[in-house]
Amino acid sequence: MTQAVRHDSMRARNLGVVLGEVRRSGPITRAALAEITGLTKTTVSKMVGDLIEAGMVAESGALRDGERGRPGTAVALSGRRVAALGLEINVDYLSACVVDLTLAVRLRYTQAVDNRRASPVETLSHLEELAHRAVEEARGEGLSIAGSTLAVPGPVDGGLVHAAPNLGWHDVRVSDLLGFPVELDNEANLAALGELWFGSVPGDFLHVSGEIGVGAGLVVGGTLFRGARGLAGELGHVVVSPDGPACRCGGRGCLEQYAGQDALLRAAGLAGVPELLAHLQAGERGSLEACQRAGQALGVALTSAVHLMDPGTIVLGGVFAPLFPWIRDPAHETMTSRLGVMRRAVPELTVSRLGGDAATLGAAGQVIHRVIANPWSHLATTRP
Structure with missing residues (x-):
């Protein structure tokens, strides 16, 4: 029994090594995989066969191994069968997306809903309907959902949402209220991972997610920094004015009381972001001043983040993405004036290409990366 456990454990590890190398280097031949991984050609061929049968990789044509080598059949990641479900609950919407093993987005849904006026039971019931709709459509395309992750706007620990003040949630255990298994993570953390995997920002960066609340995720060396208890990144609760509003x-x-979505709309006297954008494009003074103040407050908070974490780039996402042309300059000018005293360089401020989709994509991407790291546990469920 001990030998069998060791054999399965080693095989599981080697499958992850092979699939990970296909992701990094593919299309790649079996011979090249054997050379890079140090596994025998027989072992690699058997594992590639298992991965092909499970729909995780597919043969992609002939490829020459070196200048003198004979052409071999290359394999690459396949998006035809294995997929992941990413979900998000935010204050004024629910969203879902399905991403396949190659990180291609296969489908996406967003549903506008005021979750502040709903109980956790009601919100999660609506989310379950949206999730089932996404899963059924994915199955119609021949995809098998390997897992799901849910992004929520608050700190999470062991499946428990400690507090999501903008939703009115406190100590909500999501798994007790949903009819399917799901991993749970903070929206800002997953948005940062979405930017890492689906965006175009290289190196170390701080992703700032502007919604009703304001969160942040720090990526260092391609890895998300979570803090000692997984609660890092609550940028929205950095104090920018000690005598400011409650x-x-x-x-x-x-x-959050200056640059959160509600605060911005309140300052501009408007009801929604589309209306705010229309007023900004028309040069309406009240809206321009609201963004000016929000950008300045954001610059104050980001100055503290730079002193603490020294990110190479700061990515503004969520609602800050469409508002970027109007908040970038006041934020940058505030940072420049404050960091200049200490002769510190101002990080590049850039806009997220993903906008409000970052967290949902990061949620699905997290599942895909786990499958690639440990394909063994998914082989049985993904075979035809």
Whole structure:
């Protein structure tokens, strides 16, 4: 029994090594895989056969191994069978997306809904309907869902949402209220991972997710920094004015009260982001001033983030993406004036290519990366 356990454990590890190398280097021949991984050609061929049968890789044609080598049949990741479900609950919408093993987005849904006026049971019931719709459509395309991750706007620990003040949630255990298994993570963390895997920002960066609240995720060396308890990144509750307005977190003068979506719309006297954008494009003074103040407050909070974490790039996402032309300059000018005193360089401020889709994509991408790291546990469920 001990030998069998060791054999299965080693085979599982080697499958992950082979599939990971196909992802990094593919299309690649079996001979090249054997050379790179140090496994025998027989072992590699058997594992590639298993991965082909499971629909995780596919043969992609002849490829020459070196200048003198005979052409071999190359394999590459396949998106025809294995997929992941990414989900998000935010204050004013629900969203779902399905991403295949090659990180291609196969389908995406967004449903506008005011989750502040709903109980956790009601919100999760609506989310379950959206998830089932996405899964059924994915199955219609021949895809098998390997897992799902849910992004929520609050700190998470062991499947428990400690507090999501903008939703009115406290100590909600999502798994007790959903009819299917799901991993849980903070929206800002997953948005940062979405930017890492689906965006175009290289190196180390800080992703700032502007929604009703304001969160952040720090990527260092291609890895998300979570903090000692997984609660890092609550940028929205960095104090920018100690005598400022009261915040839902119990403090005063938090960034969220100046640059969060609700705060911005309140300052501009408008009802929604599309209306705000129309007023900004028309040069309406009140809207321009609201964005000016929000950008300045954001610059104050980002200055603190730069002193603490020294990111190479700061990516503005969520609602900050469409508002980027109007908040970038005040944020950059504030950072420049404050960091210049210490002779510190101002990181590049750039806009997210993913906007409000970053967290949902990061949620699905997290599942895909787990499958690639450990394909063994998914072989039985993905075979025809």
